[in-house]
Amino acid sequence: MSNSTWEPRPQNYQQNHTEPAAGAMAASFAARPRAKGGTYNTLWDTWLLRRVDGRFIGTTDQILQWAACKWGLPDNLLRADAVVESTWFQYLHYPSNASYGGGGGSCYWLYGCGDAFSSPTSASITYCNGIAAQGVLSSEIHDYQKDPVTGAGGYPFTPTSGMCPKTFSILGVMSWDDPAWEAPFAPYPGNQNGTFPFTRDSTAAAADYWGAYIRGCYEGWAYWLKDTGSGTYAAGDLWGCVGSWYSGDWHSSGANGYIAEVQNNENSHTWLTASFGDPSQQYRCDARYGCAS
Secondary structure (H helix, E strand, O other), X not given: OOOOOOOOOHHHHHHHOOOOOOOHHHHHHHOOOOOOOOOOOOHHHHHHHHHOOOOOOOOHHHHHHHHHHHHOOOHHHHHHHHHHHHOOOOOOEOHHHHHHHOOOOOEOOOOOEEOOOOOOOHHHHHHHHHHOOOOOOHHHOOOHHHOOOOOOOOOOOOOOOOOOOOEEOOOOEEOEOXXXXXXXXXXXXXXXXXXXXXXXXXXXXXXXXXXXXXXXXXOOOOHHHHHOOXXXXXXXXXXXXHHHHHHOOOOOHHHHHHHHHHHHHHXXXXXXXXXXXXXXXXXXXXXXOEOOO
């Protein structure tokens, strides 16, 4: 792993230097077992998720390298996927409007948060209320349902009860878990999959979880994928696993389009281009709330 101090995203400093408490992520996942009804190999719970801890501090690139090394993946794969998911922003947000929802302020859409509910439901209200009370750091506890509408990086919805982001982080980690996905078993606590608030508040936690998913999928342990997309899920298809991270299915048109986008960024080394390191070319400031950080 490189010891270079290169940091194209100084905005990630706090999240790059935040680690979940030892055992915290494992406990959260243990309360939400995946291997129910034959959907996953039991090793997903007993070996894979038990190893996810987010216990690393470094620059953004060092964290991506660390996760790649931990899970036996190409470091450029994580770099490229992070370009597609967030342009390498772990959690860009507006500190100047924190008086609305608390914490660090509203998040800049697609730069560390994303995926909107189409409309509020009782399940989404439970989820949004739950994440509004959680944070690895107390200073980051935030209620997205109370956020103002921003002109730059604004949400694709008007914040209200039951409307908040489903995903967070540099790698677009989903925190929401639809109760329908768990049927006929009981919903997960808070309709959360166990990643929040860790993968929002800690870059290493996000990269660690992403790497674990890709490794488990590559090993052939995500049995539920066999009944999706092309229906050809099998161990050993790294790019198929990358596509499933986005689409939730196996080599569908959406998955394959995502694969092509990640491959293009990997081949062109987008993260090394001059424009990538220039904040003025990556996001805009808001006329009322200033610049996100």
